Amino acid sequence: MPVNVVMPQMGESVAEGTVVRWIKKVGDNVDRDEPLFEISTDKVDAEIPSPAAGTLTAILVKEGETVPVDSVVAEIAQDGEQPAAAPVSTAAAAATPAKPARTNGAPAQAPDGSSAPLSVAPPPSTQDAVPPTGDAPPAETGDLSREELRRQRSSPLVRKIAREHQVDITQLSGSGVSGRVTKDDILKFIETRPAAGSQPAATPQAPGAQTPAAQAPARPPAAAEPQPASTLRIPAYTPSERIEVVPMTVMRKKIAEHMVYSRRTSAHVHSVFEVDYSRVTKIRESKKGEYERAGTKLTYLSFIAKATIDALRAMPILNASLDGDNIVYKKEVNLGIAVALDWGLIVPVIRQADERNMLGLSRGIADLAARARGKQLKPEEVQGGTFTITNPGIFGAQFGMPIINQPQVAILGVGAIEKRVVVVDDAIAIRPRGYLTLGYDHRLVDGAVADEFMSLVKKKIEGFDPASA
Numbered sequence: 298m299p300v301n302v303v304m305p306q307m308g309e310s311v312a313e314g315t316v317v318r319w320i321k322k323v324g325d326n327v328d329r330d331e332p333l334f335e336i337s338t339d340k341v342d343a344e345i346p347s348p349a350a351g352t353l354t355a356i357l358v359k360e361g362e363t364v365p366v367d368s369v370v371a372e373i374a375q376d377g378e379q380p381a382a383a384p385v386s387t388a389a390a391a392a393t394p395a396k397p398a399r400t401n402g403a404p405a406q407a408p409d410g411s412s413a414p415l416s417v418a419p420p421p422s423t424q425d426a427v428p429p430t431g432d433a434p435p436a437e438t439g440d441l442s443r444e445e446l447r448r449q450r451s452s453p454l455v456r457k458i459a460r461e462h463q464v465d466i467t468q469l470s471g472s473g474v475s476g477r478v479t480k481d482d483i484l485k486f487i488e489t490r491p492a493a494g495s496q497p498a499a500t501p502q503a504p505g506a507q508t509p510a511a512q513a514p515a516r517p518p519a520a521a522e523p524q525p526a527s528t529l530r531i532p533a534y535t536p537s538e539r540i541e542v543v544p545m546t547v548m549r550k551k552i553a554e555h556m557v558y559s560r561r562t563s564a565h566v567h568s569v570f571e572v573d574y575s576r577v578t579k580i581r582e583s584k585k586g587e588y589e590r591a592g593t594k595l596t597y598l599s600f601i602a603k604a605t606i607d608a609l610r611a612m613p614i615l616n617a618s619l620d621g622d623n624i625v626y627k628k629e630v631n632l633g634i635a636v637a638l639d640w641g642l643i644v645p646v647i648r649q650a651d652e653r654n655m656l657g658l659s660r661g662i663a664d665l666a667a668r669a670r671g672k673q674l675k676p677e678e679v680q681g682g683t684f685t686i687t688n689p690g691i692f693g694a695q696f697g698m699p700i701i702n703q704p705q706v707a708i709l710g711v712g713a714i715e716k717r718v719v720v721v722d723d724a725i726a727i728r729p730r731g732y733l734t735l736g737y738d739h740r741l742v743d744g745a746v747a748d749e750f751m752s753l754v755k756k757k758i759e760g761f762d763p764a765s766a
Contacts, residue, residue, distance in 0.1 A: 300349040302333065302371040304364050306676075312479065314338045315363040315547045316370060321353050327373065334370070335672065337547035342643070344672050351375040365477075455483050458558070460621075462487050484554055548641040559703045564739040567698045570751045573759050574600075574714055574729040580766050591656060595766070597714055598634075598688055599659040601733070603765065604757035605709055606630050606651050606658075609684055612750050616683045618704045619741055633682035633702060634662055636669040643669050644702055646682040655766050690714060696732040706741050709754075710734035 304314045318335040321327055332344040333353070351373045358370040455478055459466050462483075469486060471478035534540050545553070577600045588595040609616045609630050618625045632650035636643050645665035647653070653661065668674050685702040690713040699710040712732035719728050733754065737747045 299354060299372040299374050300351065301369045302345075302348060302373060304336070304358075304366050304368045304370055305345060306366045312477065313363050313365045316358050316360055317342070317547065318360055319356060320344065321347075323353055323356055325353050327351065327353055338551075342548055342640075342672055343674060343676070347373065349373050349375055455480050458483050458487070461562070480554065481550075484558065546640060548643075552641055555703065556700050559700050562703060563701050563706070565698075565701065566737055566739045566744065566747070568735045568737070568744070568747050568751055569696055570733050570735075570755050572731055572733055572755050573719075574731060575759075577758055577761050578729050580761060580763050583763075584766050588656065588659060591660075593656070593659045593663050595655070595659055596662075598662060598686070598711065599655055600758060600761060600766075601709075601711055601754075602632060602634075602650070602658050602662065602686060603655055604754050604761070605684070605686060606632065607757055608750055608753040610651055611753060612746070614742060614746060615707045615737070615750050617706055617741065618683075619706065619738070620704075624741065627683040629683070631681050631683045633685035633705075634665060635685060635687035636666050638670060643674070643679060644682060644685055645669050645674055645678050646680065648681065685709070686711065690731060696734045698734065699736045701736055701738055706738040707747070707750075708736045710736065 304316075314336045315338070316334055317337045320332050320334055327333060327347045327350065329348070329350045330346040333347040335342070335344050353371060354374045355372040356370070357372070358364050358368070364370065456466065458464075458480070459478075464483065464487065466478050466483075469478050469482065471482045574597065577597065581595050581597070581600070584595050613626050614624075616627050616630055618627070629649050630651035632647045633644040634647065636645060645668075647658070647661040647665065650658065650661070665674070665678065668678075682702065682705060684705055685699075685708045687697075687699050687708060688711040689697045689699075690711045693713050696712040697710045699708045701708050710733070712734065714729055714731035716727050717730045719726055719730065721728070733751065735747055735751050
């Protein structure tokens with residue numbers, strides 16, 4: 298029997314994945330754990346290893362296609378087996394997501410393959426209930442109930458967004474398998490639905506059907522009444538412009554979705570502190586050789602991470618999350634370190650960072666960054682972060698205003714560290730200095746608390762204990 302290769306579950310909230318690239322072709326020999334194909338999800342880009350050694354006999358999901366987790370994407374004939382003449386149709390069907398639900402006969406997907414704005418499915422008319430060919434109904438009530446149950450079984454993130462925006466998922470027609478509502482579906486529906494109080498678009502009626510009184514056209518709005526903000530669409534270019542249109546990558550689209558979602562969710566406020574790195578610089582120079590002999594580098598980021606972790610232990614409100622009206626205090630500091638990639642951005646997580654010393658932190662930061670750039674991260678290594686540090690200073694930025702990584706409540710931005718002229722004890726001096734920016738969610742963290750946290754981080758860096766390095 299051939300071995301089925303399935304779309305892996307890359308995190309508990311991930312319902313589907315996109316095949317970005319097939320590393321092997323049909324007919325190629327593969328070894329167990331050899332990279333077979335590359336996928337992209339809303340959590341991570343990763344190369345997926347082969348589950349067995351043998352010959353790749355069938356590829357059931359093309360590059361660029363998105364399928365639910367556990368779908369069969371390929372088949373491998375193990376050594377000694379005769380490859381099948383053709384892929385089994387049932388396997389191909391399992392690998393292909395169900396067709397998007399249709400509303401009023403219009404496809405729920407745009408011609409270019411992108412998801413169209415989601416609409417609420419209208420109740421079927423009497424005419425719709427009768428098959429045009431006179432055949433038996435396509436599905437029984439029991440089957441419909443199962444489909445409805447599958448539609449409701451959306452990811453935790455989709456359900457959370459639906460609760461926050463008061464959307465009933467059961468009334469939506471999603472583009473996922475069996476009409477399952479994906480995160481892209483719910484965000485597009487929220488973006489395009491009419492504002493409260495606005496008149497919904499008229500629904501086409503079946504021939505001969507009468508319009509209920511409740512659906513009679515309302516009085517048109519006054520000329521001076523502003524249109525809902527969600528209806529505003531500014532063209533990206535004019536017909537006369539010379540342009541090149543390139544589709545966004547899966548990772549780029551997911552980053553865009555997450556950033557917009559975070560701005561909608563959290564009340565962002567930022568505080569900026571200037572920090573003197575004189576003491577840290579001296580410790581770094583004295584310890585550099587020792588760390589290199591241990592196989593890693595002692596960077597400024599290691600000192601900042603250690604100071605931040607100590608401050609988070611002292612002020613756990615910055616290491617918490619919001620769950621509705623409840624505050625969830627995290628007992629571990631799982632530190633996310635943003636890594637810039639040529640094709641996007643990813644935030645791998647150092648788990649239980651509060652239990653590591655400086656050497657362990659330095660090794661962890663370097664290891665995760667290297668494997669992120671090599672697409673070698675495991676699913677659990679990009680999940681469960683409780684606080685994030687991003688370092689735009691490596692590119693020369695003085696400081697930035699970073700967006701919070703949901704569901705966290707704060708993020709620390711590190712600015713460029715450089716020598717500056719300052720006044721020390723009424724005398725002009727040159728010191729290595731840089732800015733730290735804390736972005737925080739004002740729903741939970743007040744300005745005084747955020748500034749107290751930043752004062753503590755600043756104090757720990759400027760008075761860093763050499764014994765801790």
